[in-house]
Amino acid sequence: MKRTQLFPLTLLLFLTGVLATSLVACDTTPRERKEAAARELDKLDERASQAASKTKDELKEAGQALARQRAERKMREARGPVAGKQLQMERELLGEYRDLSAVTPDRLRDAYVHFLQQVRDRKDTWTPEDWDYANAIYKRLNDREKALHDDIILRHATKIKALQAEYLALENRADLKDYQRIKKGQPGQ
16 A cells, blocks of 8 residues: 555656756757757767877877887898807706707606796896897797697696796787887887
8 A cells, every 4th residue: 555655756756857857958949959969069079089080190109119110120130140149048048958859748848847937037137139039949949849749748738838828928028018118219228
């Protein structure tokens, strides 16, 4: 019974709200409402145009920075490796696993662990050129993994995949840092 009494009260409150809203709307003419709506649409159009222009400028700037980054990489590749630097990096990053052709399937996981530990320790001080050397060593390590793939036990293969993913994340972070340096217009290291 109380429920039926609440319904008219709820309906009354709703109708009061509708009536109050329509009284406010009654203070303007249709022409004034159209003009106000047109002004708001013009403001929205202007903001959208500004945002599109800003986005276009940012995109152009990003494209230029990426082009400069590619150009720097090509210059490093054209220069080629510095005599002795590749051997030094192999000694540092691979240690006792330097002769990858001698690494057995049950020792490959240890080679990756050692490599990644060295990369973690040095990553913050490396230049883009250092990363080039590290990438070349990483590629050789992955080539050895492919050659031994069928003989690696599952738990070692899983650990190797995790270490590969970590390396790629570290390398991508370094690429982003280099991109940001280039975007700011700072010279290479």
